[in-house]
Amino acid sequence: MAQRLVLRRSLASFMARKLPGCRWTPPGAGVLQATPNSPSTAALNLTRLLHATRIHKITFHIRDGPDFQERVLNSDIPVVVDFHAQWCGPCKILGPRLEKMVARQDGKVVMAKVDVDENTDLAVDFEVCAVPTVLAIKNGDVVNKFVGLKNEEQLEAFLKKLINC
Structure with missing residues (x-):
């Protein structure tokens, strides 16, 4: 549980620095949401990148x-x-x-x-x-x-x- 929390916080911090128009919503099993001022294609591409585990x-x-x-x-x-x-x-x-x-x-x-x-x-x-x-x-x-x-x-x-x- 503690590892998940650390991962979520690290990911949220990364998102805030790299894509200021996007935010990470951890309760929904890791969904990247684009805010109106960011291009949705960038959010979609980043979502695919984040879900790169074997499963x-x-x-x-x-x-x-x-x-x-x-x-x-x-x-x-x-x-x-x-x-x-x-x-x-x-x-x-x-x-x-x-x-x-x-x-x-x-x-x-x-x-x-x-x-x-x-x-x-x-x-x-x-x-x-x-x-x-x-x-x-x-x-x-x-x-x-x-x-x-x-x-x-x-x-x-x-x-x-x-x-x-």
Whole structure:
């Protein structure tokens, strides 16, 4: 906890010196917000730079349909898509477990997270009737799917099947 506080304060100090028009809001899981007097493109580029940890490179959040098209359907490598909701208890268990398993695959697969409350059109398009629903997408096609919680052995088998198909 103390390390997080030190990191947040250091980052806030850095932001104040380097980009006076932007501010760091730590409670929202590290979101960079542009104030009206700063160019939003600089804020967006800095946000991408700040989220450069290994898990953030392989796990990303989908913002809308065009983002899904670009980052998932047009992806050269297989993508695991986690349809989840903030209020869903099983989603809170499966999400970190699945992220950890995807991170172990050494870049052979990436993970997209889709909040069904924010992206209802995507949930309808992919016939998501319950959360968590996880799709395996390769070359723009759904090749596998499961609904509900899975243990680590089942997740590993799911990922191996996606990578090898």
